[in-house]
Amino acid sequence: MRRFLYADPTVCVGCRICEAICSFHWEKTLNPKKARNRVRRVDPGLDVVVACRNCDQAWCVEACPEEALRRNRQGIIIVDAKKCRGCGACVEACPFGAIFLHPETQKAIKCVACGFCTKYCPVNTLRILTEEELAVLKQQKVIQHECANLLDELRVEGETKERES
Amino acid sequence: MGRKASLGGYAGQHLYVDMTKEQCKAVPIDRQFAITYLGGQGFASRILYDKVGPQTDPLSPENVLIWATGPFTGTLWPQASRYVVAAKSPLTGIFGEAHAAGHWGPELKFAGFDTIIITGRAKRPLYLFVDNGTAKLLDAKDLWGHNTNETEEMIKESHYDPSLRVSCIGQAGENLVRFAAIINDYDRAAARSGIGAVAGSKHLKAVAVRGSQDISVAKPDRYLEVIEELHKKMLDSPFTASRAQYGTTNLVELMQEIGRLPSYNMRSGVFAEYQKISGEAIKNHYLVKPRADYACLQRCGRYTLVRTGPYAYCGGSPEYESQSALGSRCGNDNLESILYGHHLSNLYGLDTISTGSTISWAMEAWEEGLITAEDTGGIDLEWGNHESIIKLIHMIAHRKGFGDILAEGSYRAAQRIGRGTEKFVMHCKKQEIAGQEPRAQKSMGLATATAARGADHLYAFPVLDEVGFDEEIGIRYGQEYLPEMGDRLNPKFKGIMVKENEDFCAVVESLGVCKYGTLIPPVLFYEDIVTTFEVTVGLHLTEVQFRQIGERIVNLNRGFNVREGIRRKDDSLPRRLTHIPAPEGPSKGQVVELDQMLDEYYEQRGWQLETGLPKIQTLHRLGLDDVIEDLRKQKIKLPQ
Numbered sequence: 001m002r003r004f005l006y007a008d009p010t011v012c013v014g015c016r017i018c019e020a021i022c023s024f025h026w027e028k029t030l031n032p033k034k035a036r037n038r039v040r041r042v043d044p045g046l047d048v049v050v051a052c053r054n055c056d057q058a059w060c061v062e063a064c065p066e067e068a069l070r071r072n073r074q075g076i077i078i079v080d081a082k083k084c085r086g087c088g089a090c091v092e093a094c095p096f097g098a099i100f101l102h103p104e105t106q107k108a109i110k111c112v113a114c115g116f117c118t119k120y121c122p123v124n125t126l127r128i129l130t131e132e133e134l135a136v137l138k139q140q141k142v143i144q145h146e147c148a149n150l151l152d153e154l155r156v157e158g159e160t161k162e163r164e165s
Numbered sequence: 166m167g168r169k170a171s172l173g174g175y176a177g178q179h180l181y182v183d184m185t186k187e188q189c190k191a192v193p194i195d196r197q198f199a200i201t202y203l204g205g206q207g208f209a210s211r212i213l214y215d216k217v218g219p220q221t222d223p224l225s226p227e228n229v230l231i232w233a234t235g236p237f238t239g240t241l242w243p244q245a246s247r248y249v250v251a252a253k254s255p256l257t258g259i260f261g262e263a264h265a266a267g268h269w270g271p272e273l274k275f276a277g278f279d280t281i282i283i284t285g286r287a288k289r290p291l292y293l294f295v296d297n298g299t300a301k302l303l304d305a306k307d308l309w310g311h312n313t314n315e316t317e318e319m320i321k322e323s324h325y326d327p328s329l330r331v332s333c334i335g336q337a338g339e340n341l342v343r344f345a346a347i348i349n350d351y352d353r354a355a356a357r358s359g360i361g362a363v364a365g366s367k368h369l370k371a372v373a374v375r376g377s378q379d380i381s382v383a384k385p386d387r388y389l390e391v392i393e394e395l396h397k398k399m400l401d402s403p404f405t406a407s408r409a410q411y412g413t414t415n416l417v418e419l420m421q422e423i424g425r426l427p428s429y430n431m432r433s434g435v436f437a438e439y440q441k442i443s444g445e446a447i448k449n450h451y452l453v454k455p456r457a458d459y460a461c462l463q464r465c466g467r468y469t470l471v472r473t474g475p476y477a478y479c480g481g482s483p484e485y486e487s488q489s490a491l492g493s494r495c496g497n498d499n500l501e502s503i504l505y506g507h508h509l510s511n512l513y514g515l516d517t518i519s520t521g522s523t524i525s526w527a528m529e530a531w532e533e534g535l536i537t538a539e540d541t542g543g544i545d546l547e548w549g550n551h552e553s554i555i556k557l558i559h560m561i562a563h564r565k566g567f568g569d570i571l572a573e574g575s576y577r578a579a580q581r582i583g584r585g586t587e588k589f590v591m592h593c594k595k596q597e598i599a600g601q602e603p604r605a606q607k608s609m610g611l612a613t614a615t616a617a618r619g620a621d622h623l624y625a626f627p628v629l630d631e632v633g634f635d636e637e638i639g640i641r642y643g644q645e646y647l648p649e650m651g652d653r654l655n656p657k658f659k660g661i662m663v664k665e666n667e668d669f670c671a672v673v674e675s676l677g678v679c680k681y682g683t684l685i686p687p688v689l690f691y692e693d694i695v696t697t698f699e700v701t702v703g704l705h706l707t708e709v710q711f712r713q714i715g716e717r718i719v720n721l722n723r724g725f726n727v728r729e730g731i732r733r734k735d736d737s738l739p740r741r742l743t744h745i746p747a748p749e750g751p752s753k754g755q756v757v758e759l760d761q762m763l764d765e766y767y768e769q770r771g772w773q774l775e776t777g778l779p780k781i782q783t784l785h786r787l788g789l790d791d792v793i794e795d796l797r798k799q800k801i802k803l804p805q
Contacts, residue, residue, distance in 0.1 A: 010454060013464045014456055015461045016459055017460055024385070024389065029380070029381050029385075030239065030240055031378065033275070034379075044468045044480050103378075120393075122396070122464075123409075
């Protein structure tokens with residue numbers, strides 16, 4: 001199962017703490033351009049955390065002329081910094097804009113779903129999950145939204161029956 | 166470009182921009198300067214004192230406009246998003262500053278600079294582009310005349326980069342409205358002191374920033390441990406949940422409850438229709454979602470949506486000050502017009518507090534028959550006429566018709582119109598008083614009178630006596646001041662409270678962090694600053710040293726104002742607040758006992774009681790001997 005970093009854009013508030021934490025975790029400094037995740041605000045109202053999805057058909061891997069990108073046993077795509085020459089072909093190939101060049105080394109950097117940032121999310125929406133888990137989360141949300149009234153009615157009915165009995 | 170300082174936290178460079186010569190220059194920040202004034206408000210205060218004297222007209226090329234961040238801006242301290250913009254104020258003619266959050270301040274540091282210091286005046290509209298350690302002035306001909314959101318969009322488009330950050334003025338700043346704001350990240354407002362007009366006078370439309378440089382951390386091994394503790398404290402505070410839910414919008418309800426919600430140009434501290442403009446009403450009908458600025462755990466920002474009608478818009482939500490200024494202050498209970506009026510003020514780049522307050526002054530004068538349709542060009546200024554309020558916001562920003570007079574601010578507008586309208590101006594030192602009815606909270610009255618930038622609730626931000634923070638008062642100020650200090654209606658010990666708060670606020674604003682989390686909720690205090698400063702910057706300053714830095718900045722601000730002629734007589738409030746008892750509500754019968762509190766305050770400050778001048782020994786103790794010397798040269802005789 002492929003795992004990746006995800007935050008619900010309707011819950012994420014765009015504080016970018018995860019970016020700062022990520023850069024600190026990997027580089028011991030505070031610099032969003034060294035973060036492996038990026039928070040993009042789509043004004044007004046949506047904050048989207050962009051991070052590598054470790055696609056099954058990974059175009060970045062295919063695009064790399066140096067074979068610097070490979071998938072490990074956990075299904076995570078890893079950059080071999082020794083091989084990477086910073087050509088940026090992977091950046092061009094990624095449909096999500098989720099792989100970047102390090103501002104100093106110019107080597108590719110990307111989220112490896114380590115999950116370090118998730119425990120610092122103040123609204124608790126950042127998590128590492130699989131597509132299957134994401135689907136369940138979304139189902140849950142749809143149910144909560146769409147069926148809220150129905151559930152209320154059921155509850156009221158139930159309470160009435162209880163009282164009557 | 167210059168060499169970087171070795172301190173953590175700082176970017177290490179000032180950026181000097183000469184608009185007249187269209188030149189930019191990077192200058193390394195001196196280590197001693199950093200330790201003496203910290204950053205943000207402290208840096209701006211010192212630079213302004215040195216470069217702008219009493220001879221300078223605020224709208225002339227000689228004024229200096231300073232953007233400044235602090236060593237914590239862009240770090241992981243909770244709410245580390247802040248920057249200050251300072252200049253001599255065209256509204257008050259004295260020390261002027263405004264603060265904002267968002268993502269612009271951190272980005273300036275990632276671009277390699279702590280401050281931007283603007284001098285001179287360009288012959289043509291320009292904007293400054295700070296790009297990763299470099300800076301250049303670019304043509305802003307096409308941007309001139311556009312509102313703040315359009316300006317931000319256009320700059321992003323022209324650089325093909327929606328991630329760069331923009332701080333800019335709208336039409337109000339271009340037209341030199343005396344309470345024009347600077348807006349960053351679409352709707353974060355550095356609003357007060359008319360700072361936007363100073364940018365307009367220099368023909369500086371915007372400052373766009375981006376960068377990929379580090380904010381380095383001095384002690385990385387200990388950093389996360391310290392930060393985790395701060396974050397935990399912040400999230401554990403019961404205030405955080407409420408902030409997330411309402412932001413500051415539900416202060417309408419809380420202020421109403423203690424009679425502290427100004428209505429009808431501060432005649433009263435309660436508003437009968439308060440529920441219609443409340444935080445609850447916004448949450449139930451217009452809230453889209455809360456939103457955070459950089460590294461913010463409180464997320465008091467939010468988006469609101471008005472779906473249809475003349476006031477339809479989607480964007481930033483007003484916070485309490487705007488609800489009060491455009492709402493209760495003007496007797497206006499039409500919430501959609503308040504939301505839209507706030508949005509419009511952001512687009513034009515107007516300070517909502519001064520805007521609402523100036524309109525409410527005109528409304529009271531209208532009711533008294535002192536301003537008529539002849540003055541307003543036929544606009545009806547009946548209390549609560551929301552259509553007129555919106556119309557006036559347009560007219561103020563463009564300086565059209567009656568709006569041209571209002572654009573001068575209520576003090577100057579009343580001077581011009583005369584006819585006794587002067588007594589309805591709710592100001593201190595020519596700046597409009599914020600939405601904090603001081604008869605219901607005496608410390609706020611004193612804070613308004615002593616604040617360096619003229620009427621202001623944030624310079625001292627005394628809030629612990631508002632509603633039952635006695636335990637925190639005991640910890641922060643001392644048990645010996647209870648219960649009086651905790652009683653919002655008792656003037657006793659408020660001089661001590663305001664003095665301590667002004668010092669602390671100066672430290673907070675100089676570090677580049679928010680007053681939420683430090684002042685209210687009272688979670689983070691000096692000891693947290695000491696620890697975090699050590700692991701971030703790499704220097705151990707003691708609590709005593711931080712307190713002294715705060716005091717030094719406040720005295721420096723006072724020195725600036727003293728040089729401009731400010732004395733005790735100017736640390737004043739309108740007669741309405743000091744002599745006319747609050748007419749109704751929970752604080753009925755109260756007045757602000759200003760003189761008594763001022764005596765205590767000056768005593769605490771080491772300033773002379775009769776004049777409000779800092780004593781020589783006070784300035785000397787704070788290492789401000791050069792200020793003593795400068796004031797002596799200006800023929801100002803300081804007391805011993």
